[in-house]
Amino acid sequence: MKLVKLHLTGSILSCLLLTCPSPAALTEGKKYTNLPWHLADIWWKLPEKTIKEDFHNLEIDVIIEGKFHDDLKFYIAPIGLGYLSDQKFYAGMQTHMLAQTKDNERRKNIGRGGIFSMWGERDHKAIRPGEGGFMESAGHEGDFISIRRQLDWSEGKYTCRLQTLDKVKVGLTPYTWVGYFVYDHQKDEQIFCGALRFEGHKLRLKENVAGFIEIFGFEKPKEDTFPQNVTITLSAPRVNDQPAGKPSCSAIFPEGIPDIVKAKSTTITTSKATKSRAVVFTFTENEFNRNNRSEELYRADR
Numbered sequence: 001m002k003l004v005k006l007h008l009t010g011s012i013l014s015c016l017l018l019t020c021p022s023p024a025a026l027t028e029g030k031k032y033t034n035l036p037w038h039l040a041d042i043w044w045k046l047p048e049k050t051i052k053e054d055f056h057n058l059e060i061d062v063i064i065e066g067k068f069h070d071d072l073k074f075y076i077a078p079i080g081l082g083y084l085s086d087q088k089f090y091a092g093m094q095t096h097m098l099a100q101t102k103d104n105e106r107r108k109n110i111g112r113g114g115i116f117s118m119w120g121e122r123d124h125k126a127i128r129p130g131e132g133g134f135m136e137s138a139g140h141e142g143d144f145i146s147i148r149r150q151l152d153w154s155e156g157k158y159t160c161r162l163q164t165l166d167k168v169k170v171g172l173t174p175y176t177w178v179g180y181f182v183y184d185h186q187k188d189e190q191i192f193c194g195a196l197r198f199e200g201h202k203l204r205l206k207e208n209v210a211g212f213i214e215i216f217g218f219e220k221p222k223e224d225t226f227p228q229n230v231t232i233t234l235s236a237p238r239v240n241d242q243p244a245g246k247p248s249c250s251a252i253f254p255e256g257i258p259d260i261v262k263a264k265s266t267t268i269t270t271s272k273a274t275k276s277r278a279v280v281f282t283f284t285e286n287e288f289n290r291n292n293r294s295e296e297l298y299r300a301d302r
Contacts, residue, residue: 024226024260025286033256036216040261041080041252042279044209044237047245047300055084055203056240059161060211061270061278066230067155068095073217074227075115078160078234083206084178084198090210091116091160091180096217099134099148102127110134110150114193116162116180117146125170126197128177135194147194151182159183167201174201209237213261213281226260227283235270236277243272248300249279252293259290265297 060078068074077092097113100106102124110132122137122145129135130149137145165177179195211234215221237244251263262282267275277298 024223024228024258024284026223026258026260027287030287031256032220032258033254035218035220036075036214037257038212038214038254039257040263040281041210041212041254042234042263042297043250043252044211044244045248045300046205046207046209046237046239047247048207050239050242050244050247051205051207053202053204055164055205057161057163058082058205058209059159059238061233061235061268061276062093062158062160063233063268064153064155064158064230065232066227068227068230069225072221072225072227073215075212075214075216076232077212077214079162079209079237080212081210083208084203085200087118087120087198089116089118089162089178089196091162093151093153093158093160093182094216097148097150098136100136101129101133102135103133107136110148112153113151114149114153114160114180114182114191115146116193116196117144118196118198119144121145121196126175128179128195128197130192130194145196147180147196149191149193151191151193153182153184157185159185164203165195168197173199175199176201176203178203205239211279228285230283231280233266233268233278233280235268238270238272241272243270243276246277246301247298248296249277249298251279251295251297253290253295255293259287260284263295263297 073096075094079091098107099110122143127135134148161181163179165179167176175197177195180193182191266278266280268278270276
């Protein structure tokens with residue numbers, strides 16, 4: 001995973017529905033960076049009053065309109081980068097997800113699913129897989145551990161949630177297990193994807209939380225697999241079951257990536273707020289000339 005790290009003040013992205021009668025056409029002769037391609041990154045800056053010394057949960061709503069091509073390797077990361085104390089993590093939903101088990105290190109494609117990863121750790125004892133036992137411990141993105149759970153997500157609304165679970169000690173060192181859940185609003189079903197072990201009994205969520213949408217893999221995807229008639233909306237984060245006030249949010253569009261996504265601010269109704277800030281990503285029919293690589297979507301408390 002490559003994520004542009006910036007401290008942004010900004011807003012929240014909104015979503016427009018665009019009809020794409022044909023596959024996205026890329027600019028002829030243009031050179032692109034190697035995959036993964038972050039089509040868009042967003043950075044929320046949460047109000048200071050939202051940041052508590054004793055973290056319990058973090059959740060973001062994801063609304064998907066339109067379908068993804070079965071061959072496309074795509075990652076929706078509503079929690080694209082965050083910090084619990086000083087430990088980096090991310091969580092979201094992927095297609096073509098690679099995974100192993102504790103008994104078999106050989107990676108295999110388990111299809112669509114939920115993923116939750118943290119860095120700076122390789123110990124299998126810090127991984128509690130969900131149903132299926134899928135996980136990963138690797139070093140190709142720096143040392144990290146991950147839980148991965150098969151989940152046949154598609155169009156619709158989902159809530160991605162990190163939740164503290166049991167607190168334990170290993171020797172004299174305190175740890176907290178943090179579980180990753182995906183709530184499927186269509187099925188009224190809460191899916192436990194697994195849990196990871198973070199050091200400390202009182203975890204503190206840092207104020208900057210990123211999100212991104214990404215095409216990954218090793219080979220450039222065919223243009224006819226690019227999303228058509230698709231929008232993705234991400235709500236502002238909610239912390240400890242409370243709306244995060246009016247966080248700022250900005251969008252970043254890395255260079256060397258196909259410019260086929262636009263991001264705008266919008267508002268949506270959530271279970272905790274009637275007008276939550278949100279961001280919507282819209283896929284365009286053809287690649288366009290982007291004037292600005294960063295856009296302020298929301299200012300704090302405005």
